[in-house]
Amino acid sequence: MSSSQITALALFSGGLDSILACRVIADQGLRVLAVKFVTPFFDYDRLAARSSYQAEMFRHYGLEVIVEDLSSGYLDLLHHPQHGFGRNFNPCIDCKILMLQRAKEMMAETGASFILTGEVLGQRPMSQRRDTLRIIERDSGVGQLLLRPLSAKLLAPSEAEARGWVDRDRLLDFNGRGRSRQIALAKNFGITDFPAPAGGCILADPILSRRIARIYQGHSFLTAQSLTVNTVRLLFIGRQFLLPGGNWLILGRDAAENAQLTAIAQAGDTMLLMTTRPGPTALLRSVGPRRLEAQDSAQTESSAPALSDDILLAASLVVRFGKKTVDYTDAVTVTVTQGEHLSEIMASPLLDGSFQTWALA
Ligand code: SF4
Incomplete structure (x- = not known):
């Protein structure tokens, strides 16, 4: 040849x-x-x-x-x-x-x-x-x-x-x-x-790779067994929080991240955004057994109360990280989408100092 x-x-x-x-x-x-x-x-x-x-x-x-x-x-x-x-x-x-x-x-x-x-x-x-x-x-x-x-x-x-x-x-x-x-x-x-x-591999990045390492080492709210491509992609977008009810919240920081979150969302996720003011798209995801471990025993009997509480908190964070206006402290309408179901809630911005401990490193 x-x-x-x-x-x-x-x-x-x-x-x-x-x-x-x-x-x-x-x-x-x-x-x-x-x-x-x-x-x-x-x-x-x-x-x-x-x-x-x-x-x-x-x-x-x-x-x-x-x-x-x-x-x-x-x-x-x-x-x-x-x-x-x-x-x-x-x-x-x-x-x-x-x-x-x-x-x-x-x-x-x-x-x-x-x-x-x-x-x-x-x-x-x-x-x-x-x-x-x-x-x-x-x-x-x-x-x-x-x-x-x-x-x-x-x-x-x-x-x-x-x-x-x-x-x-x-x-x-x-x-x-x-x-x-x-x-x-x-x-x-x-x-x-x-x-x-310099390569673009997250696994070789001293800061970002820690998020993945913690999961595989069993020190995260996520388990390595539950990890999927979709989950990994979510880990590196936006502002990340683990809410008190044990649900994982991600807020887009700009239009590109908002679009990414919308594209990555899957069945079971709750999406939130303000329709009357520019701000983040939020994705709220239930993260399985670890979430239940994080709750009080009274709450573990049903996941619904924790989720609905976390939806309210998520809505308040969406307002908190939205574009600030003169009447910044006012309640704003936040649209909540769960599958085919659409609802609206009124939410006021969470005060600084009240949510920082939920932020994920
Ligand atoms: S793990 Fe190592 S070889 Fe593989 S893509 Fe990342 S830096 Fe490159």
């Missing part, structure tokens, strides 16, 4: 290294199909904007990109990643292994002959050490199918090189954390508008 008939499937983060790895192989005349994996912890919004993202990647980098949802399996992986966590709640080695396993499964349907990544030997302390790179190859089952074009000359030849699909002499020997060689190579390819190296 000639090189032009060979397809390489690339793990594509969208960062400079993955762009360059794809371009180095495409430059040898092979077809490169870049797969962008997403989960609610990284790049999930790409799913809803697939075509514009694909068009953007093609326009900027000449790359054919597909977007794949890796969520299924990822939430389970976080229970006990075999290779542990990095500095935060980032299971980078197991994450790479999962991506490669999924890429290997995709080879038949995409007609790919091998897989490539933009990994650079020694660039990251946890996942890009020489021994770790070998563990990733072994545990993902991709073995010699995996080519790392940016450091290939420092690694054992992969199948693509051994079979002559790619010319090893035209691969690279990048090593370590420096970026100057990547930037020079990008310039050679005419790439100037590449993203900054």
Whole structure:
């Protein structure tokens, strides 16, 4: 088979290294199909904007990109990643292994002959050490199918090189954390508008990852078993509260978050908003057994009183965080939607100092 008939499937983060790895192989005349994996912890919004993202990647980098949802399996992986966590709640080695396993499964349907990544030997302390790179190859089952074009000359030849699909002499020997060689190579390819190296993974973020860690460590009102993609997405939007009745309240901070909350709402959620004054959309969600534990025993017999009390509090918080007007302390109409059922209640803003202890970190 000639090189032009060979397809390489690339793990594509969208960062400079993955762009360059794809371009180095495409430059040898092979077809490169870049797969962008997403989960609610990284790049999930790409799913809803697939075509514009694909068009953007093609326009900027000449790359054919597909977007794949890796969520299924990822939430389970976080229970006990075999290779542990990095500095935060980032299971980078197991994450790479999962991506490669999924890429290997995709080879038949995409007609790919091998897989490539933009990994650079020694660039990251946890996942890009020489021994770790070998563990990733072994545990993902991709073995010699995996080519790392940016450091290939420092690694054992992969199948693509051994079979002559790619010319090893035209691969690279990048090593370590420096970026100057990547930037020079990008310039050679005419790439100037590449993203900054800092990634957008919530699990690697020192503050945001704590919210997820607490859930998996059993220190949250949510349980890891109850976690879904929808729940994870809610965790990172807006102002968050756990109300005294044990219900989870999220208030949008701007129009974009209000729209997100409306889109994420699911059956059983209560939605609140003011119709006569600009302000937050609120989503109130019952969160299961932990909610009942948080209530007085008298209340645990029925969830209804706690919910109705919390709806009143939620309405008062919607008014509190609404656009302030001259008659700010006046009661305002708040529309409450529960499924098909619509009602209106009058609510006054909660006073500062009365609700801060309900805020979630
Ligand atoms: S930073 Fe996040 S997306 Fe990247 S390898 Fe680690 S866990 Fe996976």
